Structures are given as structure tokens and as C-alpha cells.
Amino acid sequence: MMLRLQDVTKEFRIGAFGGKSVTAVRSVSFDVVPGEVVSLIGESGSGKSTIGRLILGLNPATSGSITFDGRPARAGKEYYRHVQGIFQDPFSSFNPVFKADRVFTMIKESYYPAVPEPEWAGRVRASLRDVRLNPDQVLGKYPHQLSGGQLQRLLIARALLLDIKLLVADEITSMLDASTRIDVLNLLAELKTRGLGVLYITHDLSLGNYLAERTVVLRKGGVVEMGPTDAVFGDPLHPYTRELLSAVPRLHEEWVDPAPVDSCLYHARGASGGLLEAEPGHFVACAQLESC
Amino acid sequence: MSLQVSELRVHYRTLKGEVRALDGMSFELADGEILGLVGESGCGKSTLGKSLIRMDGRMHHVGGRVVLDGRELPIADDRKMNDFRFREVSLIPQYAMSALNPTRKIRRMVTELLRSRGTTVDAAELERRMNQVGLPREVLDRYPIELSGGMKQRMVMVISTLLDPSLLIADEVTSALDVSTQKAVARALLGFRDSGYVKSMIFVTHDLALTHHIADTIMVMYAGKLAEKASADVIVKAPRHPYTRLLLDSLPEVGVRYAERRLEGIAGSPPSLLDPPKGCRFRDRCPLAGDECAEEPPVVEIAPAHHVACWKA
Ligand SMILES: Nc1ncnc2c1ncn2[C@@H]1O[C@H](COP(=O)(O)OP(=O)(O)OP(=O)(O)O)[C@@H](O)[C@H]1O
Ligand SMILES: Nc1ncnc2c1ncn2[C@@H]1O[C@H](COP(=O)(O)OP(=O)(O)OP(=O)(O)O)[C@@H](O)[C@H]1O
Ligand code: SF4
Ligand SMILES: [Mg+2]
Ligand SMILES: [Mg+2]
Numbered sequence: 082m083m084l085r086l087q088d089v090t091k092e093f094r095i096g097a098f099g100g101k102s103v104t105a106v107r108s109v110s111f112d113v114v115p116g117e118v119v120s121l122i123g124e125s126g127s128g129k130s131t132i133g134r135l136i137l138g139l140n141p142a143t144s145g146s147i148t149f150d151g152r153p154a155r156a157g158k159e160y161y162r163h164v165q166g167i168f169q170d171p172f173s174s175f176n177p178v179f180k181a182d183r184v185f186t187m188i189k190e191s192y193y194p195a196v197p198e199p200e201w202a203g204r205v206r207a208s209l210r211d212v213r214l215n216p217d218q219v220l221g222k223y224p225h226q227l228s229g230g231q232l233q234r235l236l237i238a239r240a241l242l243l244d245i246k247l248l249v250a251d252e253i254t255s256m257l258d259a260s261t262r263i264d265v266l267n268l269l270a271e272l273k274t275r276g277l278g279v280l281y282i283t284h285d286l287s288l289g290n291y292l293a294e295r296t297v298v299l300r301k302g303g304v305v306e307m308g309p310t311d312a313v314f315g316d317p318l319h320p321y322t323r324e325l326l327s328a329v330p331r332l333h334e335e336w337v338d339p340a341p342v343d344s345c346l347y348h349a350r351g352a353s354g355g356l357l358e359a360e361p362g363h364f365v366a367c368a369q370l371e372s373c
Numbered sequence: 374m375s376l377q378v379s380e381l382r383v384h385y386r387t388l389k390g391e392v393r394a395l396d397g398m399s400f401e402l403a404d405g406e407i408l409g410l411v412g413e414s415g416c417g418k419s420t421l422g423k424s425l426i427r428m429d430g431r432m433h434h435v436g437g438r439v440v441l442d443g444r445e446l447p448i449a450d451d452r453k454m455n456d457f458r459f460r461e462v463s464l465i466p467q468y469a470m471s472a473l474n475p476t477r478k479i480r481r482m483v484t485e486l487l488r489s490r491g492t493t494v495d496a497a498e499l500e501r502r503m504n505q506v507g508l509p510r511e512v513l514d515r516y517p518i519e520l521s522g523g524m525k526q527r528m529v530m531v532i533s534t535l536l537d538p539s540l541l542i543a544d545e546v547t548s549a550l551d552v553s554t555q556k557a558v559a560r561a562l563l564g565f566r567d568s569g570y571v572k573s574m575i576f577v578t579h580d581l582a583l584t585h586h587i588a589d590t591i592m593v594m595y596a597g598k599l600a601e602k603a604s605a606d607v608i609v610k611a612p613r614h615p616y617t618r619l620l621l622d623s624l625p626e627v628g629v630r631y632a633e634r635r636l637e638g639i640a641g642s643p644p645s646l647l648d649p650p651k652g653c654r655f656r657d658r659c660p661l662a663g664d665e666c667a668e669e670p671p672v673v674e675i676a677p678a679h680h681v682a683c684w685k686a
Contacts, residue, residue, distance in 0.1 A: 095519045122551065124551045125524060125527075125551050126520075126524055127521075130522060169549060170468050170522065171468075172468055215642050215645065218647075221389075225429070226387065226431075227415075228414055228415040228419060230414025231414060231415050234414075252549060255548040255579075256467070256579065257579060258412065258413045258579045258620070259579060259581060259620055259621075259623045260620055260638040260639040261638060262638075263625070263637065263638040267635065267636075267637075267638070270631045284552055286552060288625060290629070290630060291625045291629055291630055291636070292631055310630075325551070325552055328553040328556040329552050329582075330552070330555070330556070330580065330582040330583040332582045332585060332609055332621075332624065333610075336556060
């Protein structure tokens, strides 16, 4: 087991004096094993990025545990050698004062000081080509001189320069055109066969489906359904999962609103507390969407 | 006729030379029309949006005109454009979520912004519009950091349209949203148009399926130029430009899996805009390329309202 989240909860205090709080993540448990892509889907504000930040140690969890290879996940140079994150908004990862390719130099300085400069330059260029960037077009430019999709790919290229075992990818393909997106996904799929584990946060269900072995569906901070991707997509048990699937824009069809579900599988099977394992490896929460 | 863009050329000055991000774009947008704008990452979509509202220091207007509701937009004159921003043209920038001032609560930010435009907040109207995009009113009392990516995105959307601009440019506004919020926001944008908050809209996106649902027409750009423009249905069902066709082929529909069927992107990469090659810019990657393609293909109206720049269309 590589990454394991057990009963992870995160509360944020909000307001000027921290008087109120929001529960962004609620008792979430799942694993990511080497060579596996797990996609994390759910509505806006459901806690996806928060989970990503917790895994990367950028925020502490309020309760529960997150372990990587058996040890508690803790921010730091050693941890980041194996675990990298790429975030929703690529601009926030760049310092506007410096050229964008400084992100590569920083990796070299911290992790590969002994690698000779020409060899390093070669690795950077190869990594850029892997994400379909033309090195001559992007090296030596400032962040504002690059388009959103170009910056996003620069960050993917940076993560690939490290010998990472786990990548937390938060909406990394959402700003890429369909063709570049497929190239990046195929690249992730290739890395996966070499043992990389990926937590692929996405709202694009067709992309999640294309790539992921397992899917976790999140709503209001809690898991409503999870299991093998073909089970979750092929036989969605939770009304929220069905709603998501019906909202996917399809090229040749109009949107249809899903039929309401009147019975709750969870209660029908007499489950209580936690998720119901409806079939092996396929878990579902109560359809009431509130705790019961 | 609401917007007319003719032969627009906007370049970036860089140490290495001029980046020709918009290299002679012409198109029109009618009252009430929603135009979907798609194209490869880096082809100039955001540059087009920025050109119509605020050029940054390194951008310069090399040629062409932009006419909105019969008046020429002084796009090269930052100060004169002030009369038009928000009121006539409004932009929801790509990564709008990082455009919010982190030190201000949302309510204060809205108030200050409107004050700078010489008006005040109509609280009821503000809340009604927030409701339309699925934001509760409590959001007004939060700081940007306390909102998720998609919540910030929707907030910027509401703010940008408060003064009922004639033209709204929405740059990747739905890219950060989950599908159900996306559907709600897309419908809200249609609602904004139908309620007359905005007259017409340029909807920049990478999501062809989504554009097809909300846009009347779709314009495909390639390397700083127009490749194809037609009604949304025609682009999706009967595209004529090889780039459009390949782009549609690389779309994964729900159900396709890597393990079973590997989709392919378009091989190769777009030309550098620093010194773009002569002739058709898609030539290196085009399966149909022939000798005539060494000459630049003109934009031709091959059927009513269907424009294509390709010798073989
Ligand atoms: N630093 C913070 N302080 C207070 N509240 C926060 C903070 N970060 C996130 N939240 C809240 O936690 C919840 C989950 O946010 P998160 O960013 O994880 O959502 P998300 O699933 O990534 O959404 P999106 O798809 O819109 O990016 C939201 O209600 C948000 O308002
Ligand atoms: N300030 C700048 N200086 C120099 N070149 C720039 C600058 N801003 C953008 N560019 C270049 O201009 C081209 C067009 O960029 P633009 O941001 O318009 O692309 P885009 O179509 O919006 O891409 P994306 O889909 O990735 O957002 C890109 O090749 C980019 O590298
Ligand atoms: S003009 Fe030639 S190279 Fe260009 S798209 Fe058409 S066939 Fe291909
Ligand atoms: Mg997020
Ligand atoms: Mg852009």
C-alpha cells in the first residue's frame, strides 16, 4: 500500500475571528496503490483540492491519518522527492518575477546538484517534449508570456523530472485542448505502467473513466460512492453519481435530467454507520445525502 | 450587428522578437449570439479576449479594427477603453479564481469595484444573480481563500456582468467546474443572455461538447488565425477543416478506456508564433497537405455562414 487515508477530516475556521467553521472533508478513507490511477470526482466545493493539499502536507488534517509507505505524510524535501502535486491554478505555482523555467533549476538545485548542466538541459528538454511542449517556445520566458495550458504542462514536466511515486494532479487537464489532453493522459497512463500512482482530481468524467482503475465520488466533503471505475460508471448506485453522469455534456445528445430515485439502497440493505459494500470493492453511502 | 473584428493583428514584444499571437483575425458576432471559441492551447484565444478589453504592456495593436454596436473600440488606448470596460465589454479571465484580491471580503470587493465605476450595489440584484449560478449569499462575507476554485470562478462571473455589458468574453469559465455545476453555469450564461444582462458572448473553452450545447456558432483558431467558423451543429457534424476534424476525433466520450482503446492526439506541435512559417500553418501536421498548401489559404465562405481557411475544404 502506498498512500492510505483513514478517517480523514478537515475543518476550516472562517470569518475574522475564526468564529465559524466549515467541514471541508468528512471521514474520508481510501488508498492509492503503485501503478494505479484513482480519480476523485465531485461537485465544486466538495473538498477535492483540500484532500490534495492534505496529502501534500500543505494543510494539517483535523483528525484521521494519512500515511505514505507506512509513514505519516509530512511536508519536506524527502517527501516531495516521491510525492508531487500539480494544482488547479498553474499561475499560483510561478513567481512572476522569475522566468518560468526557474522551476526546473530549483529541482536541480535541491535534488540533482551533481548532474552536469548539459545533461540536465537534455533531461528538461525531453521532459518538455513528453508533455508536447516545444522547448524552444517555452524556455527563457516569463510566466505571463505563456498561455495557461503551456504553464500547466511546464508543471507536469517538472514533476516528471523527479523520480516520483505518487502524483496528485488537481484538474491538470482542464485547461488543455482535446488533443493535448489526450497526449498528457496517455503519458500518465504510460507512467502508471511503470509504477506511478496518481490521484487524478477531475470534473471531467470521461477523462477519469479513460484513465482510472478506481473512482471516488465526493459530495459535501464525504465519500458517497467508490469502487472500480467501470462499476461506478456502469452501475452507479448513488443518486448523486447518477446526477453527475447525466450532466456530462455529450456531443450528439441533449442534456437529460436524471429520473429521481425513491428507494435508498443503503437503508434497504439495513446498513448503518460508514459505507455499505454493495458488491465487492464497490461502496455506497446513504442516498439521503445527509448522515443517517 | 453587434461586434465586427476585421484583420485584427496583435503581437507581443519579446527579446527574441514579435510573437504574432493574433495574425489577421476577422469575424462577426450578431446581437444575441453566443460564439464558442476553441483551438489548441497557445493559439491566441486569451489574447483575443484581452485585446478586446485591456492590452498588457507588451501587447501591441499592429493592425485591424474592432467595432462594437457601431462604435470603434479604441483597443490600443488603455485610458479611452475605460469608458467601455464593464459597461460595454466585460471579460471573465482565464484563472479568474486567482484574480480576486485576497485581503478583501467578497462584499467589500464588489462595493469597491462598482464605486470605481461610479455606481453602487443593488444588493437584491446581486443576490439574485448569485442564486442563478448557485452561490449562497453567505459567500459575500467570505474571503477568497475560503472559497473553492469553482465558487470563486462563479463569483467573478457574477461581478463581471453586473453592469450588463453588451459583450461578455468568458475565458474558460467552466473548465474548473464539476459537470453538474458546469451545466448550471452554462444554463446561467444562457439565462444571462436571455435576460438581456449581456447581449452577446464569446465563450472560450476546450470543451467542444459543452460549447455545442450553449453556443450558436463555433470558431476554431489555429496558430493565431481563423481555421473554421460555422454554426455549432455544422462544426460538430460536418467540419471541413482538417484541424477541426482531428480535434473532434481526439474527444473521449464517456465509455472509452485507455486499456481498451487508445485515443490519439494530433501528432506534432503548432508552429512558433515568433516566426511562423509561410503557407498554411497546419501544414506540418495535416494529413491532406499538398503543394498548394505552401501558399497561405484564404478564409473562404464555402456555404452560407460557413468559413474555412483550407485549400482542400
Ligand atoms: N483555506 C480555507 N479556509 C476556509 N475554507 C476553505 C479553505 N479552503 C477551502 N475551504 C472550503 O472548503 C470547501 C472545500 O473546498 P475545496 O477547494 O477542497 O473544493 P473543491 O472540491 O476542490 O472544489 P472546486 O471543484 O470548486 O475546486 C469549500 O466549501 C471551501 O469554501
Ligand atoms: N506576454 C506575452 N509575451 C510573449 N508571448 C506571449 C505573451 N502572452 C502570451 N504569449 C504567447 O502568445 C500565444 C497565445 O497565447 P494565449 O494566452 O492567447 O493562448 P490561448 O489560446 O489562450 O491558450 P490556452 O488555451 O493555453 O489558454 C502563446 O504562444 C503564448 O506563449
Ligand atoms: S490548407 Fe493544406 S495544409 Fe492547410 S489544412 Fe488545408 S489541406 Fe491541410
Ligand atoms: Mg478544487
Ligand atoms: Mg488562454
